[in-house]
Amino acid sequence: GENVEQHPSTLSVQEGDSAVIKCTYSDSASNYFPWYKQELGKGPQLIIDIRSNVGEKKDQRIAVTLNKTAKHFSLHITETQPEDSAVYFCATGGSYIPTFGRGTSLIVHP
């Protein structure tokens, strides 16, 4: 089955800095790569996703890059703000079974 590795497990940055979270996956059949943000006491919520026919996608301060050959994808957050503090999950899909990474706790210090 699919195996998704996510790093780092914890990321601490100063407000205004950039943050990068990386994931690798094992199943070459995966073709959908979402990123979810989970705030304290809430369920995960999609923030951006990318499909295998695209290498990069941006939405304001958030971007995701995908390297299908190397089987890795990354989340980039620029100009971080305290409200970006949360747990971020990468995931893969495409074969009925969505698989999540173990999560990254992002802490943005004011």
Add this chain to the structure above:
Amino acid sequence: DTAVSQTPKYLVTQMGNDKSIKCEQNLGHDTMYWYKQDSKKFLKIMFSYNNKELIINETVPNRFSPKSPDKAHLNLHINSLELGDSAVYFCASSPLAGEREQFFGPGTRLTVL
């Protein structure tokens, strides 16, 4: 309107009891899921239902059983609760299994004493 709702939000019970968590989605999605999130925030998929048929059944104990009376509901029944069942359980739904965004409910925190 709440897209995916779960009840109850908190559930405290004794070991050995049987309990249920209810989930409803009003998005018209075909697929619903149950996840377990442990204290380290790891999200583990437990079940998925597509058009009232189970399409994923991870290696969870058979004390856990999903029941879907219709496409909008996927309830989770847990028999003979154990201490290790303590976790946050999330229901989610999506238009298409595995290939589209999932919408998560607010979670149910289960504590087994």
